[in-house]
Amino acid sequence: MSTEVADLHHRQVKPFFRNVKKELTKSPKVYFLDLGFLSLAKGIFPEEQKLEGGVLENACFLRLKELDLVEQVRFWRSSSGAEVDFVLTSPKSGKVIPVEVKFAAPANKTVGKSLISFLTKYQSGQAIIWDYETEEREFLKTGAKIQILPYFLLPKIE
Secondary structure, X not given: OOHXXXXXXXXXXXXXXXXXXOEOOOOXXXXXXXXXXXXXXXXXXXXXXXXXXXXXXXXXXXXXXXXXXXXXXXXXXXXXXXXXXXXXXXOOOOOEEEEEEEOOOOOOOOOOHHHHHHHHHHOOOEEEEEEOOOOOEEEEEOOEEEEXXXXXXXXXXX
8 A cells, every 4th residue: 555545544643742852752653534444454343343542542533633723733752651642732822732531531630640740841731631431521730720521522722
């Protein structure tokens, strides 16, 4: 399959970093533009597909493509192993916004160490946790507004 044809079926998401020496700049993540192609690539017929983390993350990537973003969606991974699924840049403020994809968002006002690390490092002011099944809610953590959304809702970028 030629590169041109393959690019019609997937997109690469490059890492986000501000300091090359401290951040890991590994190879990009690859997301399919059609979840049916993802199933076929895994050797699974779509009707046999079970929802798993990678499929949900890919579905959320497709939702992010619906936003009117000036800059590309990225991901973040530090040399210490901290990782954030997606990093968006607000077209309004220019601030970076971390987005985590979870099967189940935390019931209380806790978030993962990786998200806390990103919020502390980049002073984002906003973070989004996309969840498979949840009700929309918000809370403050480390000075940032954390939005918890079901995956079918588009996030509000401030």
